[in-house]
Amino acid sequence: MRHNFIDRYAALDSPLHILEPRTKLLAFTALIVGVLSIPATNGFLFFIYAFAIAIMMGFSQVPLNYIVGRALLLLPFILLASLAAPWKGYLGFGVLFVRAILCLILLILLTNTTRFAELLRGMRKLGCPQILAMNLSFLYRYLFVLTEEAMRMKQARDCRRTASAPFKEELKLLSSMLGTLLIRSFERAERMHSAMLSRGYSGDFPVISPRKFSWHDLAFLSVVTLFIVSTFCFTNR
């Protein structure tokens, strides 16, 4: 049963992985802002950004098909959101779409080159309120509780069901399973929370070997800053 769907590749050791989480948070935020502020008519800049992101993807060692798969998974939402801006015509739609895709890939890169606990720590250090970080951490922890419970229930059902029932029956079964799933995962999450408390949990997820700020970070930050500043100058010329 797989539960690490957000940060499956976060434990690799690529040049991007070894950066301190704060570095990445800042740099990726800056890049996202950069993508969002590209003027709609400037096709060349979009290309430059895409190229830069592709380079980072190469460095990150996260498999390409994984990134593409993740992006495809969220594609429907992006399409929907892009369609919600009809007044801009085809061009507006296209630009919105490309922007969203680029930002999405940046986010996938960020979460797959940084362990979730480290990401949260970085956010905390950058002044994010603890309550927000905590909520995110629980979201992350309990996502897999939910999927695991669902898988177990499906297994149990499949074992006891010999023939397929009429559609209506199926639907009824499914809805009752969903209800049970909710209650079960709620109670399970409760018990896991007590297990965490029993082992001294007090709101912050500890990290075993935190990354330290080093010259890598400095180099990366300077390159990103340089990149963003120069593209900015380029557009305002």
Add this chain to the structure above:
Amino acid sequence: MTEYAVRIIQLSYTYPDGTRALEKIDLDVPCGERIAIVGPSGAGKSTLLLHLNGVLQGTGSIKILNQKLEQSGLREVRRQVGLLFQDPNDQLFCPTVYEDVAFGPLNLTVPADEIQRRVDKALSDAGLNKSIRSRSSHHLSLGERRRVSLAAVLAMEPAILGMDEPTSNLDPRNRHHLIEVISGLKATLIIATHDLELVLDVCPRTVLMDQGKIWADGETRKMLADSRLMDAHGLEVPLSLKLGFKSK
């Protein structure tokens, strides 16, 4: 004067759905003692253990190492009391085994090299070899998960250790190993179990629970050999006592 690790006075607990699980429990456990809690399914053993570090809070009073168990002092108490849950699925929540075992010590802000040492020791005490460290807890067999949970608790080096069914789902070799490890611990032990041979081996004192109450509290060999008492509470005199083995 004896020092008490745990003093429970008139503890009662009712689950939110109205199930009365504990009924005026009184129990004193001196420091360093090893006691067993036995009783049929649904007797309230697990419920009682969950009170030891404030996971559940009933009415009555509980003192841990002379400290009254209150909302405000829970963090301190949780440093002292380690709990091995009955269901290992509830106890493991980190991506890898290593992280799970290190979770407790990290929260106690133990220095890094000390953490390394504790995790190694806990894993080997629990009978796990090093290759398991980087695996995901959720892909392990039930017995392996139980041992990882045990390691996670041992790594905290608690003064009081409450264990709920530590030997269930263990194969005979690991069961023996576990009993050896438990016997070597310095902590005060409270073990809830159906494994009466384990009780005979490890705990000089036994408490018998049924329907949320304590029915007997005394010397293990005497109690477990009392066939009338055992029958009345759905238990069975252990084979080794019946056959007269284990005379120490």
